Amino acid sequence: MALEVFHKDETLQMRRKLIGQSCRLFFSHDPVKIMRARGQYLYDENGMQYLDCISNVQHVGHCHxxxxxxxxxxxxxxxxxxxxxxxxxxxxxxxxxxxxxxxxxxxxxxxxxxxxxxxxxxxxxxxxxxxxxxxxxxxxxxxxxxxxxxxxxxxxxxxxxxxxxxxxxxxxxxxxxxxxxxxxxxxxxxxxxxxxxxxxxxxxxxxxxxxxxxxxxxxxxxxxxxxxxxxxxxxxxxxxxxxxxxxxxxxxxxxxxxxxxxxxxxxxxxxxxxxxxxxxxxxxxxxxxxxxxxxxxxxxxxxxxxxxxxxxxxxxxxxxxxxxxxxxxEDLRGNAVRVGGHLKQLLLQLQIKHPLVGDVRGVGLFIGMEIVKDRVSRKPATEEAAHLVRRLKEERIVISTDGPWDSVIKFKPPMCFSIEDAERVSTCIDQILGVAKGAVPSIGMMLRPKPLPALVSDMRSLPSETANS
Amino acid sequence: MALEVFHKDETLQMRRKLIGQSCRLFFSHDPVKIMRARGQYLYDENGMQYLDCISNVQHVGHCHxxxxxxxxxxxxxxxxxxxxxxxxxxxxxxxxxxxxxxxxxxxxxxxxxxxxxxxxxxxxxxxxxxxxxxxxxxxxxxxxxxxxxxxxxxxxxxxxxxxxxxxxxxxxxxxxxxxxxxxxxxxxxxxxxxxxxxxxxxxxxxxxxxxxxxxxxxxxxxxxxxxxxxxxxxxxxxxxxxxxxxxxxxxxxxxxxxxxxxxxxxxxxxxxxxxxxxxxxxxxxxxxxxxxxxxxxxxxxxxxxxxxxxxxxxxxxxxxxxxxxxxxxEDLRGNAVRVGGHLKQLLLQLQIKHPLVGDVRGVGLFIGMEIVKDRVSRKPATEEAAHLVRRLKEERIVISTDGPWDSVIKFKPPMCFSIEDAERVSTCIDQILGVAKGAVPSIGMMLRPKPLPALVSDMRSLPSETANS
Structure with a gap:
């Protein structure tokens, strides 16, 4: 099972045929094929590493x-x-x-x-x-x-x-x-x-x-x-x-x-x-x-x-x-206090900096960051949140949204999530939101920023389908 | 996990306290503590081997x-x-x-x-x-x-x-x-x-x-x-x-x-x-x-x-x-045909011999043997079926009943069940029913037969609670 049996396109094609389509994929327009995982890291068919911010099921880390x-x-x-x-x-x-x-x-x-x-x-x-x-x-x-x-x-x-x-x-x-x-x-x-x-x-x-x-x-x-x-x-x-x-x-x-x-x-x-x-x-x-x-x-x-x-x-x-x-x-509860607390602080700093960040709430490694059109109306910014998720995926960070309007970026990573992981994701969000800094960002302004140089060190290659997304 | 942590009595006591009592045990008056299993055989805390006639979940044999x-x-x-x-x-x-x-x-x-x-x-x-x-x-x-x-x-x-x-x-x-x-x-x-x-x-x-x-x-x-x-x-x-x-x-x-x-x-x-x-x-x-x-x-x-x-x-x-x-x-479907067919034939022979056996039906390794009071009325013999199950347990054969009146002895063993296993269980049933041969058996007549000499070879010891049952 260690080796890829089918090329990603073929897996996707077979899945569309054989598995009920009510069972959805993450990033449905360009799904990720994950071959192995360890701790808080996922690896795709090209060995590319993703930071996993949402797999609460793999509680003590993937494949412990x-x-x-x-x-x-x-x-x-x-x-x-x-x-x-x-x-x-x-x-x-x-x-x-x-x-x-x-x-x-x-x-x-x-x-x-x-x-x-x-x-x-x-x-x-x-x-x-x-x-x-x-x-x-x-x-x-x-x-x-x-x-x-x-x-x-x-x-x-x-x-x-x-x-x-x-x-x-x-x-x-x-x-x-x-x-x-x-x-x-x-x-x-x-x-x-x-x-x-x-x-x-x-x-x-x-x-x-x-x-x-x-x-x-x-x-x-x-x-x-x-x-x-x-x-x-x-x-x-x-x-x-x-x-x-x-x-x-x-x-x-x-x-x-x-x-x-x-x-x-x-x-x-x-x-x-x-x-x-x-x-x-x-x-x-x-x-x-x-x-x-x-x-x-x-x-x-x-x-x-x-x-x-x-x-x-x-x-x-x-x-x-x-x-x-x-x-x-492994004192994972202690880790949740320390890393969750640090992550929340980092996100609160982003809230000060970026008007899109309406609210940051959470406890331990259960954190939500709400994206809003503006802070007065608190109108949920569903599209902007979706865009942030897509951009983070390009930076090899797997995250998703929740809430009635899918406007809440949710963090519920494996409990071995580290201070460095928290800083990486926060820096990435800062830079993505920063592209539209100084104005209430529009989707157009947020589209297609350049890759972040500091974050590409773990990208051994870019699969073509991602480059086309 | 290989060694017994608690004495059987203590396990039972803890289970009664900690696990909802709607979750029932086999042989509730004298449950079996199983430590390991292989193929169609179960082993209790004393290493005693039981032949498993009912674990259809462990389809290709326990712990394959x-x-x-x-x-x-x-x-x-x-x-x-x-x-x-x-x-x-x-x-x-x-x-x-x-x-x-x-x-x-x-x-x-x-x-x-x-x-x-x-x-x-x-x-x-x-x-x-x-x-x-x-x-x-x-x-x-x-x-x-x-x-x-x-x-x-x-x-x-x-x-x-x-x-x-x-x-x-x-x-x-x-x-x-x-x-x-x-x-x-x-x-x-x-x-x-x-x-x-x-x-x-x-x-x-x-x-x-x-x-x-x-x-x-x-x-x-x-x-x-x-x-x-x-x-x-x-x-x-x-x-x-x-x-x-x-x-x-x-x-x-x-x-x-x-x-x-x-x-x-x-x-x-x-x-x-x-x-x-x-x-x-x-x-x-x-x-x-x-x-x-x-x-x-x-x-x-x-x-x-x-x-x-x-x-x-x-x-x-x-x-x-x-x-x-x-x-x-392992050609387990072929095995189901061969062993299931043989077992059914053996049970059909018991039906000729023992008036308690009202019906034998089934296909492959899905077989039922119905115990009845008499063959004309077809009245289900619930107590007699329960007694047969208890006696078989004493012979280290795990089996149970099904049907609206719990009068059907059911066989749905792991698919590696062998010809020898089929003959062992059939011989055992024959001997148990034979104690009351020649008459419509009553519970009294069926109680407490002597252990079957041919069947005790695998019994290293008899746990005291079984001897008292």
Missing amino acids: PSITQAAAAQMDLLYSNTRFLHDNIVLYANRLAATLPKKLCVFYFVNSGSEANDLALRLARQYTRHQDVIVLDYAYHGHLTSLIDISPYKFRKLEGQKEWVHVAPLPDTYHGIYREDHLDPGQAYADTVKSLIEEAHKKGRKISSFFAESLPSVGGQIIFPTGYCKRVAESVHEAGGVYVADEIQTGFGRVGSHFWAFQLQGEDFCPDIVTMGKPMGNGHPIACVATTEEIADAFTANGVEYFNTFGGNPVSCAIGLALLDVIEK | PSITQAAAAQMDLLYSNTRFLHDNIVLYANRLAATLPKKLCVFYFVNSGSEANDLALRLARQYTRHQDVIVLDYAYHGHLTSLIDISPYKFRKLEGQKEWVHVAPLPDTYHGIYREDHLDPGQAYADTVKSLIEEAHKKGRKISSFFAESLPSVGGQIIFPTGYCKRVAESVHEAGGVYVADEIQTGFGRVGSHFWAFQLQGEDFCPDIVTMGKPMGNGHPIACVATTEEIADAFTANGVEYFNTFGGNPVSCAIGLALLDVIEK
Whole structure:
């Protein structure tokens, strides 16, 4: 598998024929063919190196040898299902339990964040005997039928909103109804959830759960205002529902200071269900639901087995355990604090310099930089953000956008991202934005700057299709 | 991971505390702790060997070195998502395409059979613009919210039948409404689906799809009567729906003569969507949906991306490719024909000898032996079947039951199952049933036979908990 089997054009042609076209490629007009990766670096078919700013799944770095070794060793011993007793699943659950508040002490292992959120929905409904779900605007919780229903980001483009789904405003203090100048945006946004519950009750509906990513990602790298989660949880509990914290993108130390992003909301807040996924296996399909004894007991009480063929198998758990070891041994949470903090500072300096940079927000290695037409209207600059992404790709930096208007440049790199990487990407952005310095940049002015001399040292060759882009 | 970390009792205690109790263990009163496995053999914490008759997931044999090597080599190179171009996904899709009728030429890679069936449901609905689904009685299509809705085996025990679900009789010629003495059970059972569609139409409902395993497994290792699928497909197409063949348990050559079980129905039958999963990765979480260009195009036309974080990654595809190689190199389909045929003959001989054996059915290494109270009433002998499973476990043979009454002893072993394995299990069953020979056996008569001298050669020690069972 090490060598290229097909020329890039042929791979692309076969992919267009054989793989459903709903499965999209990065940089669809000129996709990148990646052959190998290590740490935070990707290498294409010509050996060209790219800096990876977005692969949060490859949490401790692409192809970390400790993970590969743990997987191979366990694959040689046993790769069976969880109907047989095995130590790995209990060892792993025990290690995860140690990262969570005590009440989150029962675990279900599954294969993807989507499977985790679907199970969370089933748990919440079984426990509360209620059906309805409150979600945040622009949220995305997965690709399954049940999760598209609770993902405004998807259902708005598809079959629309179900009667059992209630959409609360995204607590976005940059674009939202309450902004950074509000005295207590946490309370104000939490009150919108309370009102939504009251409206639902008036219609005779009953709330099973409030679902939210602990830091909304697709929503635009949002940081919840202080006190928001705790107050929402109070209202939801009062309505007989449970709080589901979707930590699929944000867990496992990405925020640096804490292992879970919900812990940023203080020790007096604890969700009832936590779902985890993407970074858990460094690329390997593993995900998990953690919940309380009471909720697990209610699920058991229905008398129906929950069997997940691959979930919690000895190899997945060996990989999960190895990943936890690497996070600790390499102090990757500390690295997220240091490098994420430095990167945020660098981006804040760019904000001072470049009027296109409307907002910089984030914590640890979860950072968003919002590109706006101007800072007064805060009008999202979607095309300019897309252009920045394309230009960064030419500089061999892989990055992408998020948010309702795809105007937020998102950083969620492998956790081994270095100070030098942060400086490289910041310098590049500075130079790209600098081409249009002194004026609100137009796309025309930003097009086709000369290659940046300081940044081409790692470019051994320029593939023709890039030169033509 | 090679050594036991906890004593078995402690593992069990931790599991009861940490893992949701809806996740059940085999032999729950005395579960087996398996430390390693190879081929068709499992080894417990004392090194005791068990013959594995049911692990269809470990398709080419537990821990096949070719699979482990392919996984480790690719894990060392790249374990990224499918938004980057890569050869493995197109190589793998191309290889799968070669096993399928030409019209099934577009692939979506996912992580589990459940994810595959959920996506099949989305594809069918998007393409047909209809909502309703016809399923077979006792069917199980997965653990997700959407799939419990189309699994009578589950929804009967849970929230009940949705108005958009229509349940057709299981075409079981042993227990069903039309039996082996019917002149054309394929036509007769297909007519039940036609009637169901007519009834649904009268209620103003519209059929999106007919979902069925190509050989119903949980339903009791059922072999469809000749002509059934083709005629069902005709009625479903006439109603504007599509035929979804769930090959999650039955695909990848298990039936021996064909690569897919639906191919047993002849070349003039072709499903519109095929879902695959369990055996695909020999334990690794990988699954797939294959469909037609028309259906894939309709899904693309909604303009919404389908992104599956782990689905189709280079490691999963490398494993999938390695598995296809092993099936060919080791002629495992030929082995399924030979060993499955021999096993079925042996079980048919037991049927002549033992009145408890009501029916023996199957193809390749997918075989069911139904235990009945008596052959006239065909009343399922659930307790006797459970006892047989427990006794076989004492003889170090892992097997289990299926079917609406858990009265069908199911064989779906790794495909390297040998003639000697078949003879061992058949001899064991013969001796266990023989204890009660000459009479319709009662549980009392079957209890606690002496250990079988010919079968204890591989038992190095008897764990105390088994001796107490």
